[in-house]
Amino acid sequence: MxxxxxxxxxxxxxxxxxxxxxxxxxxxxxxxxxxxxxxxxxxxxxxxxxxxxxxxxxxxxxxxxxxxxxxxxxxxxxxxxxxxxxxxxxxxxxxxxxxxxxxxxxxxxxxxxxxxxxxxxxxxxxxxxxxxxxxxxxxxxxxxxxxxxxxxxxxxxxxxxxxxxxxxxxxxxxxxxxxxxxxxxxxxxxxxxxxxxxxxxxxxxxxxxxxxxxxxxxxxxxxxxxxxxxxxxxxxxxxxxxxxxxxxxxxxxxxxxxxxxxxxxxxxxxxxxxxxxxxxxxxxxxxxxxxxxxxxxxxxxxxxxxxxxxxxNTESSVVLPAQPVTSTSGEHGVVRFTDAEFTYPGADAPVLQDITFSTEPGKTTAVIGSTGAGKTTLISLIPRLFDRTGGSVTVDGVEVSEMDADLLWSKVGLVPQRPFLFSGTVASNLRYGDPDATDEELWHALRVAQAADFVAEMPGGLDAPISQGGTNVSGGQRQRLSIARALVKKPEIYVFDDSFSALDVTTDARLRAALHAETADAAVIIVGQRVSTIADADQIIVLEDGKIVGIGTHDQLLESSPTYAEIVDSQLSAEEALA
CATH class of the missing domain: 1.20.1560.10 (ABC transporter type 1, transmembrane domain)
Structure with a gap:
């Protein structure tokens, strides 16, 4: 050696x-x-x-x-x-x-x-x-x-x-x-x-x-x-x-x-x-x-x-294609899972199996399920943080494993479950999504993410210092800044991995309303734990033990999916469930 x-x-x-x-x-x-x-x-x-x-x-x-x-x-x-x-x-x-x-x-x-x-x-x-x-x-x-x-x-x-x-x-x-x-x-x-x-x-x-x-x-x-x-x-x-x-x-x-x-x-x-x-x-x-x-x-x-x-000498499990696809035509912002499967090496059973669904621009797809159901793993297959071990995952009609990495990542704006900010300033963190973004574009993203008020109050505004990991701001503020960073990027596909969990109900509602207008031409995938966050999604995917056990709107799933109904009952009162 x-x-x-x-x-x-x-x-x-x-x-x-x-x-x-x-x-x-x-x-x-x-x-x-x-x-x-x-x-x-x-x-x-x-x-x-x-x-x-x-x-x-x-x-x-x-x-x-x-x-x-x-x-x-x-x-x-x-x-x-x-x-x-x-x-x-x-x-x-x-x-x-x-x-x-x-x-x-x-x-x-x-x-x-x-x-x-x-x-x-x-x-x-x-x-x-x-x-x-x-x-x-x-x-x-x-x-x-x-x-x-x-x-x-x-x-x-x-x-x-x-x-x-x-x-x-x-x-x-x-x-x-x-x-x-x-x-x-x-x-x-x-x-x-x-x-x-x-x-x-x-x-x-x-x-x-x-x-x-x-x-x-x-x-x-x-x-x-x-x-x-x-x-x-x-x-x-x-x-x-x-x-x-x-x-x-x-x-x-x-x-x-x-x-x-x-x-x-x-x-x-x-x-x-x-x-x-x-x-x-x-x-x-x-x-x-x-x-x-x-x-x-x-x-x-x-x-x-x-x-x-x-x-x-360790080779990444995510292997770059020898002849990557460098452009796509026709579809934009379309994600399809077809019998997708993911298994960790040496595991007895797959974490995900038989995952089949699709998203399209202007539509919101929500994923919900109990802890350990495989929600984060599922959305990680889109930007190739993991590679599926079976089936197919495509973006704009191209298998993600065959797509040029820069092209794929330019199409996807990911807000991770644990928001992370880098040492620097508010502006430097937001421009991680787009280095050429103007100050006005940054403030617009902050307003949509419901972060403009607290950033304006910080000494320096956009130039306010951010410590490593964002430890000098609260958990909810980190989440909103991470969402704003994704908005600055203006991707075709937004992926929110339980990105609203640290927000109060009022801020959550205002943020989702603002996001709906901002992402009207993009596909949105939301992983959520709260039913109130995902109830108005165009389709909701219910995961249990790595499998889809229900797919439909909120009202449809209340009638057809016992698992979803159980989740709703555990979170909402009877009046809220009927609303």
Whole structure:
């Protein structure tokens, strides 16, 4: 997963990566040559008191050092540029993919997990890319080149390299091996913390209404403590790593000085050679440490890459047509259901079955039924929030699954059951329906939606601020603003999913009267719970257990549908039912 994700999103930046490799190579080779020159100064310059040689060699070392600095800075610059661009592209890829998901896929992953995958998980992989660009090239070159250069100085101490490097690699490898499973648990527990926190913030009114603050504090503390426990275990392993590295490096240095001192005393090694050998050994061990540091980051990045790939590789259940219909002719605002069926994957029984009815412009179709009857699922089939699993659903004579998505959505104005407003202003939310709408068109939609009065009283009017989710306005005001947003769009088909439930009876009646005139040339589908909201509809569809058990006008259904009559009796008095 990690390799495929890197290959997929790093492909556009091969040029930058080539520059990183080139400058890292030059800088690393320069760094490897410096200890050898230093040894020559000690053995050939200082020992022989050759000042000119010292100045010449020192000047060469200074030039090489400058080259190394310039190459390192350039490599880090292009490496950081590549890593940041990579992170940007992956986040954009996840976002675009999530936008293509149907409600089924979004519910499968969950909003908190999708947010974590697009932030924290991307950051982990991005960090691996950055560290790889700054270390991955230098580490192997330093390891191989350091061994060659150390053997050139003195082959008699080569056995120290054969001992120290495997000891360091095995020690850090054991720690890294234990980190992998912990990183997976850490990402899952970050998901859990985000989920609990999101629930508590969005549901703060319910929490306070039921005086459940202590319970929620305990619930968050439990999720937080679970994350802390894993983080502490990871932290302990990290803390163990650096003392182990320093211990091995210090013991290695002491061993070089000890055994090198004996060789100097025996006349088989010079002081400069020992100094250079010690420097090369430290460079080799540092490169091993850098390589293992990458291995330490890699397990967490691999876990994050797997979670990211799960999103990117998930295909939406709503598949765009290969050859979409981009225009319709003849019918406008006509919706037909023919033996339509919808079944969730793995479900024993369909949620909807044998759904057959049609709507037309200038007519209002209402859908009513008990909770769980399938009303919201039914109207979700029209804009393809879900795809029917059987039968046919057409708009203007074209199967919705074969219609161009933009064309379909331009024809449908949906007001969802839970109205959602975006952070911004009243105007920016209303222009979500039509970005080119004028202020007069916005006020007209607000007047029809019975929202003009309270918007006019808000500071700024159309420019009044709206917080995320519309939490700074009441539930009824959110519903009316959502209805106004749909009206600004001027679609051919209006779909109201229980969009009047938060309105009082008087406002509901005024709104429906205004809507009747505004939507005279459009088809209107209303999902309602209150009989008073749907009683004047041209046809009423009664759902029960996902099936149509009655269809007709209010008066017809009172006589022919026991289910509808039962709903009416439960809501209205005998006089209202007869009216």
């Amino acid at each position: 990690l390799i495929s994700l890197l290959r997929r999103y790093l492909a556009p930046y091969k040029g930058f990566l080539a520059l990183v490799v080139l400058f890292q190579l030059i800088g690393t080779l320069a760094n490897l040559y410096l200890p050898s020159l230093n040894a020559k100064i000690i053995d050939d310059g200082v020992a022989k008191a050759d000042i000119d040689f010292i100045w010449r060699t020192g000047g060469i070392m200074l030039v090489i050092s400058l080259v190394q600095v310039v190459c390192t800075i350039t490599a880090v610059y292009f490496g950081a540029k590549t890593a940041m661009a990579y992170g940007r592209d992956v986040r954009a890829g996840i976002f675009d993919k999530v936008l293509s998901f149907s409600a089924r896929e979004v519910n499968h992953f969950g909003a908190p997990s999708l947010i974590t995958r697009n932030t924290n998980d991307v950051q982990q992989v991005q960090m691996l890319v950055l560290m790889s660009c700054t270390m991955l090239v230098a580490a192997p070159i330093t390891m191989v080149g350091g061994v060659i250069m150390a053997l050139r100085e003195n082959a008699g101490l080569a056995w120290l390299i054969l001992v120290c490097v495997p000891v360091l690699a095995i020690s850090i490898g054991l720690i890294v091996f234990r980190l992998g499973p912990l990183f997976r648990k850490m990402q899952e527990r970050i998901d859990n913390v985000n989920r609990v926190l999101r629930e508590q913030i969005t549901g703060i009114r319910v929490v306070r209404a039921f005086v459940r603050e202590p319970y929620e504090v305990d619930r968050f503390a439990s999720a937080n403590n679970d994350l802390t426990d894993i983080a502490l275990r990871v932290g302990r392993l990290f803390a163990l790593m650096f003392p182990v590295v320093m211990l091995i490096m210090n013991l290695s240095s002491a061993a070089v000085i000890w055994f090198g001192g004996h060789r100097i005393d025996a006349g088989t090694m010079q002081i400069g050679e020992m100094t250079a050998f010690l420097t090369y050994l430290i460079q080799i061990l540092m490169s091993v440490m850098m390589a293992t540091f990458l291995l330490m980051i890699a397990p967490r990045a691999a876990v994050s890459a797997e979670r990211i790939s799960d999103v990117l």
